[in-house]
Amino acid sequence: MSGAQEIDVAKLARMRAARYRKLVLAGRVGTLVFIVGAWQLLTDYKIIDPFFAGSPLGIIERLADWFTHGTAYGSFWYQIWVTMEESLLGFFAGVTAGVFFGVLLGEIPLLSDILTPYIKVVNALPRIVLGSIFVIWLGLGLPSKVMLAAVLVFFVVFFNAYQGVKSVDRNLVNHARILGASRLEVVWHVVVPSATSWIIASLHVALGFSIIGAIVGEFLGAQHGLGLVIATAQNNFDTDGVFGAMLIIGIIAISAEGLMAMAEKRLLAWRPARASENEAGGI
Amino acid sequence: MSKPTSGGDIVLAGVTKRFVTPTGQAMTAIRDVNLKIGAGKFCAIVGPTGCGKSTTLTLTSGLDTPSAGTVHVGGRQVDGITPGVGFVFQHDALLPWKPVIANVALGPQLRGASKTEARAQAREWLATVGLSGFEEHYPHQLSGGMRKRVQLAATLINNPSLLMMDEPFSALDVQTRAIMTNELMRLWEQSRPSVMFVTHDLEEAIAIADQVVVMTVGPATVKDVFEIDLPRPRGQIQDIRFDARFLELYKMIWTSLREEVERSYAMAAARKAGDK
Ligand SMILES: Nc1ncnc2c1ncn2[C@@H]1O[C@H](COP(=O)(O)OP(=O)(O)OP(=O)(O)O)[C@@H](O)[C@H]1O
Ligand SMILES: [Mg+2]
Numbered sequence: 001m002s003g004a005q006e007i008d009v010a011k012l013a014r015m016r017a018a019r020y021r022k023l024v025l026a027g028r029v030g031t032l033v034f035i036v037g038a039w040q041l042l043t044d045y046k047i048i049d050p051f052f053a054g055s056p057l058g059i060i061e062r063l064a065d066w067f068t069h070g071t072a073y074g075s076f077w078y079q080i081w082v083t084m085e086e087s088l089l090g091f092f093a094g095v096t097a098g099v100f101f102g103v104l105l106g107e108i109p110l111l112s113d114i115l116t117p118y119i120k121v122v123n124a125l126p127r128i129v130l131g132s133i134f135v136i137w138l139g140l141g142l143p144s145k146v147m148l149a150a151v152l153v154f155f156v157v158f159f160n161a162y163q164g165v166k167s168v169d170r171n172l173v174n175h176a177r178i179l180g181a182s183r184l185e186v187v188w189h190v191v192v193p194s195a196t197s198w199i200i201a202s203l204h205v206a207l208g209f210s211i212i213g214a215i216v217g218e219f220l221g222a223q224h225g226l227g228l229v230i231a232t233a234q235n236n237f238d239t240d241g242v243f244g245a246m247l248i249i250g251i252i253a254i255s256a257e258g259l260m261a262m263a264e265k266r267l268l269a270w271r272p273a274r275a276s277e278n279e280a281g282g283i
Numbered sequence: 284m285s286k287p288t289s290g291g292d293i294v295l296a297g298v299t300k301r302f303v304t305p306t307g308q309a310m311t312a313i314r315d316v317n318l319k320i321g322a323g324k325f326c327a328i329v330g331p332t333g334c335g336k337s338t339t340l341t342l343t344s345g346l347d348t349p350s351a352g353t354v355h356v357g358g359r360q361v362d363g364i365t366p367g368v369g370f371v372f373q374h375d376a377l378l379p380w381k382p383v384i385a386n387v388a389l390g391p392q393l394r395g396a397s398k399t400e401a402r403a404q405a406r407e408w409l410a411t412v413g414l415s416g417f418e419e420h421y422p423h424q425l426s427g428g429m430r431k432r433v434q435l436a437a438t439l440i441n442n443p444s445l446l447m448m449d450e451p452f453s454a455l456d457v458q459t460r461a462i463m464t465n466e467l468m469r470l471w472e473q474s475r476p477s478v479m480f481v482t483h484d485l486e487e488a489i490a491i492a493d494q495v496v497v498m499t500v501g502p503a504t505v506k507d508v509f510e511i512d513l514p515r516p517r518g519q520i521q522d523i524r525f526d527a528r529f530l531e532l533y534k535m536i537w538t539s540l541r542e543e544v545e546r547s548y549a550m551a552a553a554r555k556a557g558d559k
Binding site (some may be wrong): 193 | 305306344346364369370372375376377378379380381382389390393394423424437438441449
């Protein structure tokens, strides 16, 4: 009696879910079309000033021009590459240092008690201004941007790694100790894996920060990169150019986010369901 | 599996443990515990809930140090993790990010076995606890009873000469429990570790132990120690319950334990009344 009914119910639910997904997709496309269309029309009819607001077609033209003819400081692809390189290097340097010091201070309370006030002070500073120092110290090239990105990333990852270490289940630590684990082995087999979900939660914010660090670093002084492209467009009152570069940065950020979601899925395969870790943030 | 080892004797002398509670007050978990367990003996510990049984095991295993008194194992004073100790914790202690096989292989690996060697051993132990085919499952994909069995395998694989078991079978259903208990007794007869076995099941305690220790309500101390003179091997623990001597012992120990359990409830009731 119920077999056929159950199949019907399951089928119905699936159909309903599929229909809902289509509706959401249509809504999204519609929203995009509406905003872009309205933007284009409003600027076409000069209801809003295209000089200030730019326009979708203008942005596309500007990007096409950049991609085909390059910018004043080399091909557009190269500018994209430079910014990505700076962000990635900064990201990895910041994450490595953040995890290392987070675990170190989490494991050695004396050290963390000594350093806590200093870390708080540095954390309270608007770290973005460090960019100026780094440009003075390290010059207009890649290192100053990498450094700024790394510093921004470091604090986010550091605080989360530290929290993660602090919230390790003592029972698991005891279990490993009984099995014969040394202090370092406890850190490797228990503390780091258990802090991983905390660390990974911070990586999303950190990734955004690494891009911010690179771009701001380029604003402050650079010879290449998307930040420089934006700064130049700004000086020329080239609104389309600013929006165009922004669009590219957005695409980079979203792709990186996608890659990270994949990595996260692999690293946290053991977890039953998504847990919501807190994210420490702030520039 | 490595060679059988026989455990040393366990001597607790005047052991007291105080904790600082979250509110900052000191609370005594156990006070002046004196206990002798012969080498290779099986000692069951019973007592009202929250009295300090787990704490006693923690101190014996060297995970924590007593506030006063000393613990000796095999003539050596405990200072740091006691060598050769195995501990089946009351609460889940499997590493959730490692599959079952890696969890069980962890012990030998930490003691220097190669990965393939450790895994081969782990596979054998998983078969012993009836979990062949679950090697690649993560702990959260197992039932509570299955996790407990993995825990058992992960502990016993190190061939401990001193075995702390904190309510190891409480999550198991009656049938699995009987099977695991018989299996534990078989393994114990083989390598004769000294065992401290906490349980709330008095029948289980009498059926398997050489000695049953009754602890008082918290702060706990040793109230009575009963030697269980039932001959070994005792055979199936399901059958021994009808033995006349078993019933006699049961009555005696239950009388002693019941007092403490009743006092524990009375105290809880009084606390509750005080809170109001
Ligand atoms: N780390 C700790 N900090 C503070 N108090 C603790 C700590 N560990 C145990 N206690 C306290 O010590 C007492 C004894 O705890 P213990 O876990 O040894 O009891 P138990 O006899 O094993 O109980 P159960 O049978 O319920 O497992 C309890 O009142 C508990 O609150
Ligand atoms: Mg307990």
